[in-house]
Amino acid sequence: MSALSYVSEDKNSAWATYLAQVERVLPYLGDLSKWADTLRHPKRALIVDIPLEMDDGSVRHFEGYRVQHNLSRGPGKGGVRFHPDVTLEEVMALSAWMTVKCAAINLPFGGAKGGVRVDPRELSRKELERLTRRYTSEIGSIIGPQQDIPAPDVGTNPQVMAWMMDTWSMNVGATSTGVVTGKPIHLGGSLGRVKATGRGVFVTGRAMAQRINLPLENARVAVQGFGNVGSVAAELFSEAGALIVAVQDHSATLYNASGIDVAALTEWQQQTGSISGYRGAMSVSHEAFWEQGYDIVVPAALEGQITADRARKLVCKLVLEGANGPTLPAADDILKERGITVVPDVICNAGGVTVSYFEWVQDFSSFFWSEDEINERLDRIMEQALLAVWNKSLELGVTLRTAAYAVACERILEARRERGLYP
Numbered sequence: 001m002s003a004l005s006y007v008s009e010d011k012n013s014a015w016a017t018y019l020a021q022v023e024r025v026l027p028y029l030g031d032l033s034k035w036a037d038t039l040r041h042p043k044r045a046l047i048v049d050i051p052l053e054m055d056d057g058s059v060r061h062f063e064g065y066r067v068q069h070n071l072s073r074g075p076g077k078g079g080v081r082f083h084p085d086v087t088l089e090e091v092m093a094l095s096a097w098m099t100v101k102c103a104a105i106n107l108p109f110g111g112a113k114g115g116v117r118v119d120p121r122e123l124s125r126k127e128l129e130r131l132t133r134r135y136t137s138e139i140g141s142i143i144g145p146q147q148d149i150p151a152p153d154v155g156t157n158p159q160v161m162a163w164m165m166d167t168w169s170m171n172v173g174a175t176s177t178g179v180v181t182g183k184p185i186h187l188g189g190s191l192g193r194v195k196a197t198g199r200g201v202f203v204t205g206r207a208m209a210q211r212i213n214l215p216l217e218n219a220r221v222a223v224q225g226f227g228n229v230g231s232v233a234a235e236l237f238s239e240a241g242a243l244i245v246a247v248q249d250h251s252a253t254l255y256n257a258s259g260i261d262v263a264a265l266t267e268w269q270q271q272t273g274s275i276s277g278y279r280g281a282m283s284v285s286h287e288a289f290w291e292q293g294y295d296i297v298v299p300a301a302l303e304g305q306i307t308a309d310r311a312r313k314l315v316c317k318l319v320l321e322g323a324n325g326p327t328l329p330a331a332d333d334i335l336k337e338r339g340i341t342v343v344p345d346v347i348c349n350a351g352g353v354t355v356s357y358f359e360w361v362q363d364f365s366s367f368f369w370s371e372d373e374i375n376e377r378l379d380r381i382m383e384q385a386l387l388a389v390w391n392k393s394l395e396l397g398v399t400l401r402t403a404a405y406a407v408a409c410e411r412i413l414e415a416r417r418e419r420g421l422y423p
Helices: 014-028 030-035 088-105 125-142 158-172 196-211 228-239 262-272 287-291 308-313 329-337 351-365 371-396 400-419
Strands: 044-053 059-070 076-083 110-117 148-152 220-224 243-248 253-255 282-284 296-299 318-320 341-343
Touching (some): 014 088, 014 400, 030 400, 044 088, 044 125, 059 125, 059 148, 076 088, 076 158, 076 351, 088 110, 088 351, 088 371, 088 400, 110 148, 125 158, 196 228, 196 296, 196 341, 196 351, 220 228, 228 243, 228 262, 228 296, 253 287, 287 308, 341 400, 351 371, 371 400
Parallel strands (some): 076 148, 220 243, 220 296, 296 318, 318 341
Antiparallel strands (some): 044 059, 059 110, 253 282
């Protein structure tokens, strides 16, 4: 497991999954394996207490985190998650995946992640603002445009980023739009950012479908998670002629063999807050989602969703990891044995951080690109990154995940070796 004293012994935890993925790539790193412990140890982990005065005058305390896993290739980059199940160990894993993701795409960033253990749906707008501002102040000493740049994640959005930017700017005495990405457009945000992660899932999925001779026309697609990532991926696959036959979120699992109207489902979700009750598909059990026959499955919810048991049941040709760490290592082995291709999260869902990089660059230059320019650059970078991983997988005879880690870890550890140790 890990020598770190503050992680659990749960073999299915997000951190354990990450460590298992690192172990699998070590035989392909050559002399760089000397530096492998760099990958197993976060550079910095900050735990903060967030006292919050509620609207009724009471005071509640929430626990928050910011973890910087590795900064060898540049400032930290990673989202902030507001969710009731957030833990330090989860945030560590998410920050480590960001390290690998940025290196796999070849962005000049290291990996970081933040989180607060809170259900934002239970807070009023004013409570959410106060929580965000206090959290930003508590982690303010380790974030900054050249240090660590937060972004939206589960439970956060452009408004939360605007509050974070304003708080940090007020504390340093100057407006700094580049301290976060995923901001509103008129505060230095980038066009194309909202749909970037879902678009990246589609772009890599389209490219991989071509390589395995899977036509998208009438392809049966299942999407788990219908938030910012899953809904956009579903929309783009539908526009490409695929049939979205199953959709699952926290409230329901929907199935329609003839295809679900993505636009109508999106409208329903925006009106009601969930997909539950939508009449254009039948409701089935949670586990039934994994038991139907598909061509493409897009897990775009939380980590650890494809277990060994679900991997045995799953009938599809291609898995596109829209979420971070959705497939457990044991499930990875089963999918490989069954001939199911998996495009790993560190490539598949990297569209968001790629456009965050564009936003960061635009903020520094105060020169902004059109949405067409953003999408063109995004598509090119992701297709090139996928091609490099595909070629590495053929060279080494390994899965796309191990190939992605080989490409990324070579870049990370080469930077570590060349920078050396100080003092």
